[in-house]
Amino acid sequence: MSIHWLVILPILLPLSGAVFGLLLRKFARLQFSLSLAAMLVALASSAGLLIYTFNESPVVVQIGRWPAPAGITLVGDLLSAFMVVMSQTVLTTGLLYAVACRDKCVHYPAFYPLFLILATGLTGSFLTGDLFNLFVFAELMVISGSLLTASADDRYGVEAAYKYFYISLLASVFLLLACGALYASYGTLNIADLARRIQTSPNLPLTQISMVLLLAFFMVKSAVVPFHFWQPDFHAASPTAVSAMLSSVIVKLGIYGFLRMTSLLFLEQAGLIRAALIVLGCVGVLLGGFSAIGANHLKRMLAYSTIGQIGFILVGIGWGTPLSLTAALVFAFNHSLIKSAMLMLAGAMASRAAVKSAAFNILEGIGKASPLAGGLFLIGGIALAGIPPTNGFISKLVLFKSGLEVQAFAALALIGAASALSLVYVLRAFMQIWWKMPASGVKTKPDGDRLIAPALLLGGCVALGLWSEPLIGLSMQIVNWMAEPGRYIQAVFGG
Amino acid sequence: MNLLTALAIGMLFGVGIFQLLRRNVIRSVMGLVLISNAMNLFLLSMGAYNGEAAAYAGSSAQISDPTPQALALTAIVISMGGFAFVLAMLYIISLRYKTSDSDHIQELKH
Numbered sequence: 001m002s003i004h005w006l007v008i009l010p011i012l013l014p015l016s017g018a019v020f021g022l023l024l025r026k027f028a029r030l031q032f033s034l035s036l037a038a039m040l041v042a043l044a045s046s047a048g049l050l051i052y053t054f055n056e057s058p059v060v061v062q063i064g065r066w067p068a069p070a071g072i073t074l075v076g077d078l079l080s081a082f083m084v085v086m087s088q089t090v091l092t093t094g095l096l097y098a099v100a101c102r103d104k105c106v107h108y109p110a111f112y113p114l115f116l117i118l119a120t121g122l123t124g125s126f127l128t129g130d131l132f133n134l135f136v137f138a139e140l141m142v143i144s145g146s147l148l149t150a151s152a153d154d155r156y157g158v159e160a161a162y163k164y165f166y167i168s169l170l171a172s173v174f175l176l177l178a179c180g181a182l183y184a185s186y187g188t189l190n191i192a193d194l195a196r197r198i199q200t201s202p203n204l205p206l207t208q209i210s211m212v213l214l215l216a217f218f219m220v221k222s223a224v225v226p227f228h229f230w231q232p233d234f235h236a237a238s239p240t241a242v243s244a245m246l247s248s249v250i251v252k253l254g255i256y257g258f259l260r261m262t263s264l265l266f267l268e269q270a271g272l273i274r275a276a277l278i279v280l281g282c283v284g285v286l287l288g289g290f291s292a293i294g295a296n297h298l299k300r301m302l303a304y305s306t307i308g309q310i311g312f313i314l315v316g317i318g319w320g321t322p323l324s325l326t327a328a329l330v331f332a333f334n335h336s337l338i339k340s341a342m343l344m345l346a347g348a349m350a351s352r353a354a355v356k357s358a359a360f361n362i363l364e365g366i367g368k369a370s371p372l373a374g375g376l377f378l379i380g381g382i383a384l385a386g387i388p389p390t391n392g393f394i395s396k397l398v399l400f401k402s403g404l405e406v407q408a409f410a411a412l413a414l415i416g417a418a419s420a421l422s423l424v425y426v427l428r429a430f431m432q433i434w435w436k437m438p439a440s441g442v443k444t445k446p447d448g449d450r451l452i453a454p455a456l457l458l459g460g461c462v463a464l465g466l467w468s469e470p471l472i473g474l475s476m477q478i479v480n481w482m483a484e485p486g487r488y489i490q491a492v493f494g495g
Numbered sequence: 496m497n498l499l500t501a502l503a504i505g506m507l508f509g510v511g512i513f514q515l516l517r518r519n520v521i522r523s524v525m526g527l528v529l530i531s532n533a534m535n536l537f538l539l540s541m542g543a544y545n546g547e548a549a550a551y552a553g554s555s556a557q558i559s560d561p562t563p564q565a566l567a568l569t570a571i572v573i574s575m576g577g578f579a580f581v582l583a584m585l586y587i588i589s590l591r592y593k594t595s596d597s598d599h600i601q602e603l604k605h
Contacts, residue, residue, distance in 0.1 A: 113589050132566055139573050143580065150584060156603040162584040163603075167575055168525055173534050176570055180534070183563060184541040 004061045007054060007076040009045040012122045018116035025109035035112040036095050039119065043088040046123070050081040058491045060129070064466025066204030068493050069193045072403035077488060078481045083126045083256050084473065087249035088332050089460075090340045091119045093453040094281070098241035099346050100450035101353045105239050107152045114244065116260035118142040118245065125253055127240070129492060131182065131189045135175050136255070138221070142168040145246060149238035151355060160237035163230045171220035171227075178213035178494045181206040192492035194265045194326050195485055202268035211266050211489055213271065214257070222254025224314065225284045232291070235303035236358070240449070243299060246307045250341035250426030255332050258317050259325075263482040270320070282414050284311030289421030298346045298358040298429055303341065305384065305422060309335045315415055316399050322479045324402035329475040331395040334383070334464065338392055342380045344449075345373055349433060351448035373451055374434040376458050381426035383461045386419055390470075391464035398472065500540050503598070507533035520597050522579055538567040544555045 017038025048060060054186060059079040085111045091427075095115065098106045105111060121141025123471040128134050142165065150161035185204045198207065205432035216227070223411060235247045258277060262270040280485055288308025295301035313335070316328030352357040353366050367374050383390035386397075403412040438444065464471055481487070507529050514526030542560030558564050 132569070136535075136569065136573070137576070143577065146580075158584050159588045159600065159603045162588060165577070165584070166524070166527065167579055169531070169574070169581070172573075173527075173530055175539060176534050179543045179566065180538045180563070189562075237603065241604075278582065 003052065003059055005128075006045055006049040007059050007061045007127060007327065009122055010042045010049065010088065011047070014043040014116040014119040014123065018113040018120065019391060021113040021116065022110065028107065028109075031109075032095075032099050035116055036092075036099075038089065038116060039095055042119070042123070043085070043092055046084040046088050050075045050078075050085050053081050054079050057313050058488070059491050063432065069190045072133050073192070073492055074127050075129035075192070075488070075492060076127055077491065079256070079259060080248065080480045082125045082329065082333075082478055083252060084123050086120050086336050087126070088119065090249045090336050090457070091245060093340065093344075093457055094241050094245045095452035097244065097347075097457070101347065102449055103153050103235055103239050103240060103241070103329065104154055105148075106241065107473070108151055111148070111151070114144045114148050114164075115242070117141075118242075118250075119147065122250060126256055130193050131175075131179050131191060136181065138175070139172060141250065141253075141428060142172075145238075145250065146244070147303045148242045149234065152237060152242075153238045154237045154239075156237050157239075157249060160234045161189045163232040165228070167220060167230045171217050174213045175217040176219070178210040178217065180307065181210035181213065185210070190492070191260070191265065192489045195267075196489050198265060199267060207266075208269065209259070211269055211273070214261060214471035215264075215276070218254040218282075219259070220254075221257065222251045222305055222310055223311065224254065225280050225307070226316070228284070229286075230296075231307065232303040233461075235306070236297055236300040237345075240299075240344060240350070243303075244340040244343040244347070247303055247343055248336040251306060251310060252332055255313055255317070255328070259315070259328075259482065261307055262317065262320065263486060264485045267421045267485065268406050272384075274318045274320045276318075277314045278411060281311040281314030281316075281318055282411055284308060284314065285415050285418040286311075289418045289425070290334075290424040291363055293421060293428070296347065297341060297424075298360060298361050298363060298433070299427055300358075301429060302342050302346060306335075306339055307341070308418065308422065309384075312396075312399060312419075313325070315411060316402065318409060319406050321401060321402055321406055322476070324399065324484065325404055325479045325482070326472065326475040327395065327399035327402045329478055330398055330468075330471055331407060333471060333475075334391040334395045334461070336385045337343075337457050337461050337464070338390075341454040341461065342377070342384065344454040345380060346459070347449070348373055348449040348451060348454070351444045354443050356447070360432050362432050365436045365442070366444055367434035368438060369444045369446075370448075371434075374430070377430060377434070377453060379458050379462065380454070381430055383458075383465070384426055385423035387466045388461065389395060389421075390463045391468065394465055394468040396473070405440060442472065497540075498535065504536050504540065505534050505538065518597050520585060520595050523597070524578070524585060528574075528578055531570070531578075535567045535570055535574075538563050538570065559571075590603065 021031045063072045124137035146161040146165040147366045150158045171181040220227045235243045247277035292304035294300045313328045316324045386392045511526045511529030542563030
């Protein structure tokens with residue numbers, strides 16, 4: 001078996017799983033087993049890709065054997081392999097949550113196929129080495145994500161899906177304009193080839209314009225501050241199994257894009273991008289924190305908290321030192337695990353309420369019946385706030401240490417104060433649900449969604465909090481790899 | 496021909512952005528349709544556009560670059576599917592609210 005399959009399988013398996021899943025739509029159990037099997041094998045092969053790129057070299061596949069600038073290239077380098085492993089881990093637990101939850105929408109015949117297409121789109125966006133191919137995969141992700149949300153049990157699912165789809169179509173327009181401008185200036189859309197040509201002539205008239213357009217595209221994908229307005233509505237209304245994915249791994253596409261832009265594509269203008277990211281990150285941290293405190297809906301609170309946490313990662317990318325980039329990667333990985341687990345717990349609580357909703361006034365006192373969920377929520381909460389012994393503490397520790405190193409005290413003080421906000425909103429939610437007595441006459445359903453998936457994720461959180469050296473070491477290796485863009489270009493053209 | 500294309504792109508963008516900012520949700524979707532068509536035209540014009548000359552036809556001086564044409568084709572297909580979906584969602588939303596004024600479509604926020 002050729003080593004190239006390690007890059008192809010993580011994309012191909014979910015895609016073919018979706019196709020065969022649609023053929024099996026009459027057999028629900030079989031369809032789920034097939035989907036889970038496809039996801040697990042894809043996860044195994046992406047883990048294999050990460051191990052291979054860590055020990056040996058990046059894996060580059062020229063699709064159809066067309067050499068690099070002419071054909072479409074798939075590049076499995078250390079950064080994309082890391083991102084793929086992160087997202088497929090969370091997506092697999094998302095499937096586990098979906099099968100054990102009480103939503104009606106998971107019984108629709110197209111639910112699992114669409115979920116797998118979401119996985120395909122995300123994985124493909126990370127692994128592709130071609131800007132236009134990125135558009136195709138991102139569009140795949142957007143369409144399946146909004147279809148899943150439109151089919152939600154929530155009666156406002158369609159409205160939320162409309163908002164998301166509308167803003168994403170606009171983002172695709174930004175990306176295509178950037179593609180056109182870059183093609184007109186440099187005559188190529190292959191990312192490695194573009195990086196090479198932008199290095200030789202970095203100041204063509206359309207370069208800066210296309211940079212800003214690309215930045216806008218990735219900002220919409222990550223819900224960075226000026227483009228964040230659709231995100232809480234969308235993440236609160238979509239089915240829990242899906243919103244846990246959207247708010248944790250799907251938003252990491254923008255983070256990946258910023259890393260690629262500053263370390264590979266626009267080296268000349270990287271300082272400008274970084275300065276913008278620091279400012280936007282600080283604004284996002286404050287805005288996300290305060291909005292989360294003011295939210296009156298548990299899932300909406302967690303969605304606002306995502307805006308804040310993405311802000312921390314942006315500040316890490318903005319400082320741009322090796323240590324702060326390491327912190328950004330560690331933070332991104334840890335946040336994926338924590339936020340997906342928290343949203344699953346929120347959905348599990350909503351499924352026990354008499355009226356299925358995650359609004360705080362309905363959830364009041366619901367937690368009395370399920371202390372296990374309360375314990376898990378507390379672990380996730382202290383991880384979100386950054387208190388040991390969880391991985392959230394590790395990510396904030398590395399980030400603050402890198403901030404001290406660059407002596408960015410103003411930004412440091414700001415995000416330090418803002419991270420206290422996360423403790424406030426998490427504890428407020430915990431008290432509201434698990435401490436208060438339920439109002440008289442309110443019935444709690446005897447059983448709700450199973451807690452196996454969030455328990456697995458939070459187990460990972462605690463494990464990574466106690467034994468964090470492998471993740472930090474891996475992230476440092478990735479930062480070393482990103483520091484030498486020439487090796488990426490050479491891998492694409494030399495292999 | 497170049498001037499004509501540039502004017503067409505500019506006009507489509509302008510009208511599209513104007514409609515995008517309207518309160519009426521149907522108009523704002525139409526604005527998005529116009530913008531995406533402007534963008535397709537922009538993609539087409541990026542490949543050394545030679546008016547009506549097709550790719551690989553006529554004398555070598557008239558050859559257009561086929562890559563942007565392929566990109567525009569892909570973008571057209573994807574946006575067609577996307578707009579069908581958007582309009583379907585809009586239909587459901589307008590059935591619920593009995594209005595197309597975006598100021599009144601706000602129950603999601605509560």
